[in-house]
Amino acid sequence: MGSQDQAVHDNADQADVIVVGAGVIGIVSALALSRRGLNVMVVDKQAPGMGASFGNAGHMATEQVFPIADASIIKRLPGMLMDPKGPLRLDWRYLPKALPWFIRLLSNLRPAPYQASVSGLRALNEASLDAWRRLLDTVDGAHLLKQDGSFMVYEQDNSLAALQALQACMATQGVPVESWSGNAIRDVAPQLSDAIRGGLFFPATGHVVDPLALVRHLVTAAKSAGVTFRQDDVVSGHVHAQGVTLEAAGAGRLHGRQVLVACGAHSAPLTARLTGIRVPLDTERGYHLMLPGEQSRLPLAVTSLERRFIMTPMTDGLRLAGTVEFAGLKRPPDMERAWQLHRLSQGLFKTPLDAAAATPWMGFRPSLPDSLPVIDSAQDGRVLLAFGHHHLGLTQAAVTAELVAELATSGATEAGTSRQPPSVRDRALPELAPYRLDRF
Template identity: 85%
Template sequence: MGSQDQAVHDNAEPTDVTVIGAGVIGIACALALSRRGLNVMVVDKQAPGMGASFGNAGHMATEQVFPIADASILKRLPGMLMDPMGPLRLDWRYLPKALPWFTRLLSNLRPTPYQASTSGLRALNEASLDAWRRLLDTVDGAHLLKQDGSFMVYERESSLTDLQTLKACMATQGVPVESWSGNAIRNVAPQLSESIHGGLFFPATGHVVDPLAVVQRLVTAAKSEGVTFCQDEVVSGHVHAQGVTLETTALGRLHCRQVLVACGAHSASLTAHLTGKRVPLDTERGYHLMLPGEQSRLPMAVTSLERRFIMTPMSDGLRLAGTVEFAGLKRPPNMERAWQLHRLSQGLFKTPLDTTEATPWMGFRPSLPDSLPVIDSAQDSRVLLAFGHHHLGLTQAAVTAEMIAGLATPGTPGAGATRCAPSTHNQALPELAPYRLDRF
């Protein structure tokens, strides 16, 4: 597009905030910003909710307070490279590019940074469900969230020690957790097989019945409150005295007083353009398999300890998810990994799952090596940042939106803040310090 065409599309009157990213985090933030009295536009090259938000496991994973890797990753590294169907896969062709990221990941396993990551995750997760309840109540969406807990089950007697260790670790972090026998679990989920010896129950978790419907409900509310949506790709931008100018592929230049980068795994380049800061953002390529014929198989989400995947009941079927692949943003998906999830389910139920009209999916989950997101403001608050939530994007979206709204509202602290983000709900939000951009 030439400069003359760009001039035609320049928005002469700047938007207060342009949100780049129409996933669940971007949309939740857009709605929260609008409710602070700001004029908001959302820009994404895809329709709202059609990226990683479409395919997430649907689990409100408040129990997952530990970083995405621990010391055992060192023992698993050969298998990650050699087994294309393993639960944690590193494509050997991507290894040179991924090596700096993994080096930082391993560095984070040292006691002090590991504990800092755990503390940061716990703070967000503890505030997450309350934030979701507040948000869904305002958009007539409470029925989309089921707060009935979740299970982690085990099948091998040798796994009991690992399970007990995990329970003890979670209890030290204040995670509500209970030990259940296999029979007690089958009383709640009777279609599970006798191979399950027992497991852990997490009462303070839940799941959504349709992740896309959650996003669509937020979009409808946002539009009704004046938020505008534009399907376009933002390729670069720069900050200046009047605000921010963004370059797009179709509309040319967009002007705004503030910009929010919330485009998940695609956020690194824009963050560098707008702040000059290079963030070590990589992507966990997540897969799921949706089984439309299994709408009544489970009453709640169930994770297998040994098989390392999760099964979540949804309004349109049963979703199998949880496999992770490190292969970057450009390689085509290996949908055999999605079908592998069905093979992993064999033996967990008294009768096999129905794969009639099953659909596989792959999406990009944004991951930072310390397992914490970036939630911050930069460039004198002209640039807001909300990305890097890895597989906790759905869980942490609503509380992230409240934190971003506090950062964007005039009079609240910007990038230099170390106190709690302000709240309009008489409840303090997590401290901003663990999620700041300048930690890298």
């Protein structure tokens, strides 16, 4: 170790693993790492859970095994540019920067890479709920997760063919799915409108009752396990013989034997600095509208096929979410997109939703063009990576944490393969090859 690195090592705050990112993936990973006997520090410029984890739809979306786009996006691209309030929006001012990402996305729609994405998503999703159950059982948090399934409903007769095609595709991928009549759906959710013709029921899904409460519960468990938290902005870092040194805006230098990059949509610059690989990470700007007066409107999450948004019941009300905007990290939010969700709900219920005291929100979902996250290690295991889960970050957080803990303590993936200890194989967790950093 050179004199400069020796000085860094002597003067820095230290940990076995520094987790950069205090969202749900970073927090759950920190807890898993601590339970492996590691000294863990979590660093984020925001308080835990105050990024995308605060505002997600709360849906455990294990049924969503298909990439974020299919071939139809080519026909939809003009509408994405022209309709500022559409469910999928591309800001024309962001188009020059987004174009390389969209070209890679289109390339991944070819049959072979598309099927690889489906296989990778399916593997994570199939393991997700079991991983969450294992985790929540250990922290007295089972009450935070409702495992009661979810609906996708349709209203127009001409939508039935599309719904049936989706059902067939999901069944082919082993997704548990059932076709329900409108009356059967209303037996479960009686406040839904008679306009609902029918829909699909996904029994192997669920929802959390409060995403922020979930994160805070996990933070408490992590602190009890010895994890420390620091609110600071990591601006750079470098790898050396003794580990990794990070430069933080407030604290100066932080040193760890390993670092986990888990800062969501903000992960690309630090990953490039530590590994030399520039990942094609962009962001889906997601919006929600929280209706505090509607705690009892729905018993479980309901998605509208035609209107393309989801409604999830939570402790503090009903959350409407699902609109996506590509406009980067810097432009201010367009909260009219959040309020549009309330307008989209009109006609789905026998009586209109109460929007009194409603609160809008926008956050950044980290998205890669093949719809798969990066879960890997680099630099001889000194750099761990867990980001790019797009709108499945909550769903896949617990299984990702289990994989990260194995990477940190049992060795990095090797060229072209992944080394999995017996504990991973016994749990039927995914192989790591589809999520490797070097696919870029």
